[in-house]
Amino acid sequence: MLAGALAAAAAVAVRAALLAGAQAEAVAAAGAAGCAVLLLGGVTGWAGGAPWGVAALAAAYGGALAAGPAALDGWAPAVAAGIVVAGEMGAWAAELRTPLRLDRGVVVRRVGLVLGTAVAAAGAGLALIAPGAGPAVAGPLITAAGVAAVVAAVAVIRTLARRA
Amino acid sequence: MLLAAVGLRRPELVAVAAPFGLIAAVGLARSAPPGVTARMTPGEVRAIEGDRVSAAVEISSPHSQWQVEVGLGVPDGLTPVGGPPRRAVRLRGGSTSVPFELSCDRWGGFVVPARIRVREPLGLRVWDGEAAAPLQVRVHPQIEPLRQAPRPVRTQASVGSDTSRTAGEGLEFADLRPYQHGDRLRRVNWRVSARRGTLHTNVHHPERNADVVLFLDSFAESPVSLDLAVRAASALATVYLRGRDRVGVVGFGGVLRWVLPSAGRAQTYRVLDSLIDTEVVTSYAWRDVDIIPTRTLPPGALVLALTPLADDRALAALAALRARGFDLAVVDVSATGRTPASAGAVGDLAHRLWVLRHEGLRARYRRLGVPVVQWDGLEPLAVSLAQLREARRYARTVRS
Numbered sequence: 001m002l003a004g005a006l007a008a009a010a011a012v013a014v015r016a017a018l019l020a021g022a023q024a025e026a027v028a029a030a031g032a033a034g035c036a037v038l039l040l041g042g043v044t045g046w047a048g049g050a051p052w053g054v055a056a057l058a059a060a061y062g063g064a065l066a067a068g069p070a071a072l073d074g075w076a077p078a079v080a081a082g083i084v085v086a087g088e089m090g091a092w093a094a095e096l097r098t099p100l101r102l103d104r105g106v107v108v109r110r111v112g113l114v115l116g117t118a119v120a121a122a123g124a125g126l127a128l129i130a131p132g133a134g135p136a137v138a139g140p141l142i143t144a145a146g147v148a149a150v151v152a153a154v155a156v157i158r159t160l161a162r163r164a
Numbered sequence: 165m166l167l168a169a170v171g172l173r174r175p176e177l178v179a180v181a182a183p184f185g186l187i188a189a190v191g192l193a194r195s196a197p198p199g200v201t202a203r204m205t206p207g208e209v210r211a212i213e214g215d216r217v218s219a220a221v222e223i224s225s226p227h228s229q230w231q232v233e234v235g236l237g238v239p240d241g242l243t244p245v246g247g248p249p250r251r252a253v254r255l256r257g258g259s260t261s262v263p264f265e266l267s268c269d270r271w272g273g274f275v276v277p278a279r280i281r282v283r284e285p286l287g288l289r290v291w292d293g294e295a296a297a298p299l300q301v302r303v304h305p306q307i308e309p310l311r312q313a314p315r316p317v318r319t320q321a322s323v324g325s326d327t328s329r330t331a332g333e334g335l336e337f338a339d340l341r342p343y344q345h346g347d348r349l350r351r352v353n354w355r356v357s358a359r360r361g362t363l364h365t366n367v368h369h370p371e372r373n374a375d376v377v378l379f380l381d382s383f384a385e386s387p388v389s390l391d392l393a394v395r396a397a398s399a400l401a402t403v404y405l406r407g408r409d410r411v412g413v414v415g416f417g418g419v420l421r422w423v424l425p426s427a428g429r430a431q432t433y434r435v436l437d438s439l440i441d442t443e444v445v446t447s448y449a450w451r452d453v454d455i456i457p458t459r460t461l462p463p464g465a466l467v468l469a470l471t472p473l474a475d476d477r478a479l480a481a482l483a484a485l486r487a488r489g490f491d492l493a494v495v496d497v498s499a500t501g502r503t504p505a506s507a508g509a510v511g512d513l514a515h516r517l518w519v520l521r522h523e524g525l526r527a528r529y530r531r532l533g534v535p536v537v538q539w540d541g542l543e544p545l546a547v548s549l550a551q552l553r554e555a556r557r558y559a560r561t562v563r564s
């Protein structure tokens with residue numbers, strides 16, 4: 001489980017480092033930190049390891065995009081899937097540090113769910129970046145719409161969290 | 165991440181952040197209290213040290229659950245068999261049974277709670293709960309087989325297996341006396357009657373039962389001594405009750421426990437349950453025998469004290485019992501023989517002083533006419549009890 005999480009995390013970190021250009025070292029360090037946090041969580045059973053590891057990997061990728069070429073990164077859907085897999089497998093590895101007998105059905109369903117989520121993440125990513133492949137449209141209105149969409153998304157999740 | 169995407173004008177970051185947002189939104193929208201209940205079956209189990217006991221946690225839910233983790237809080241003295249005491253199962257609507265097996269390593273009364281954790285897909289939310297009533301496991305100590313136990317000096321009125329000192333109907337020959345009206349013909353000793361010229365009849369000792377009180381000193385903070393005391397008390401109680409004697413228990417320590425003397429199979433379980441509930445409770449309050457309920461110490465009872473001879477309160481209580489005329493015998497369970505000295509000259513000196521103090525205490529009781537033997541668990545209990553029977557014979561001579 002932990003090996004799978006680290007493999008996915010390492011792939012994301014390598015992609016980010018390759019994309020970063022001149023800032024490759026800093027981005028690689030952030031990616032390595034993400035891998036290290038995932039490893040720490042998996043080895044010690046620290047439940048916070050997976051979210052912080054995912055955050056570090058996402059930050060590394062964000063840094064690489066900021067420092068890298070302006071062209072759209074076609075690997076973004078794969079990076080999204082990789083981060084999802086790293087986070088889920090890292091969390092599962094941390095859970096399994098407490099001795100637990102898993103029924104076969106539970107393992108199969110959870111592996112299926114992680115892979116399905118990764119595929120769905122890749123698909124969603126592909127759908128989201130596809131419009132960006134066309135001619136760039138920019139301006140204050142577009143930016144305002146983007147900010148409004150972010151605020152709306154956060155508000156929806158917050159409302160759902162309060163209701164749950 | 166989404167704000168960074170807007171700020172940097174990089175849709176790739178939206179692609180990275182969106183799956184997590186979608187997972188959170190979908191998961192939270194579908195989230196609902198699971199309504200899972202759990203209970204242990206059976207609720208109580210009895211076993212003997214070394215046995216394995218099986219129990220199951222029955223979980224039920226009106227809806228299908230993605231993953232339910234069931235865990236037992238296994239206390240020291242019990243060991244889970246066949247893997248960790250936690251299992252993750254998928255629960256389809258209805259109920260399912262999650263079996264566990266536990267090995268009973270040590271005597272005692274154990275409470276095993278069962279906890280459940282219901283996880284939603286991808287662990288977005290978890291719900292914790294507990295089984296309504298925990299499993300109670302009562303593990304009785306392995307009872308060392310004893311053929312004989314120290315016999316009480318005085319017997320009681322009911323029929324038993326002890327030979328009474330009085331004359332009456334019985335099996336063991338006691339005396340001869342001239343024939344009296346009402347004597348049964350089969351009691352006539354024809355040989356003596358022929359020799360003496362008048363009818364003589366045999367007199368026998370009747371078989372009677374006795375009262376035995378097991379006095380457990382649980383003041384001393386030594387788990388080894390308590391373990392030895394409980395093992396010895398279990399073996400003694402079993403052998404006395406098998407012989408139709410009445411057996412009672414006094415647990416004299418930080419918490420006073422007692423079982424009134426009685427006979428029969430049910431009393432065996434009462435006594436064993438009382439013994440396995442015995443524990444060392446630290447207390448600095450002075451206690452003497454006056455706090456023991458009077459009916460617990462019937463007149464003429466044999467009081468068998470199982471004590472490490474370490475606490476002054478227990479020592480004073482035993483001396484008071486002797487002064488009140490109880491037939492008292494002491495089994496010293498201090499385990500001096502199996503407790504090695506600490507390293508170094510000071511440790512060696514302390515150990516020697518400790519052993520000397522115990523020898524002094526034993527000598528003091530012997531001077532009072534109380535037989536004392538030592539049992540450290542290395543030899544069979546029967547050996548120490550044989551020494552006790554010998555010592556009691558000698559002590560009676562001293563008393564008389």
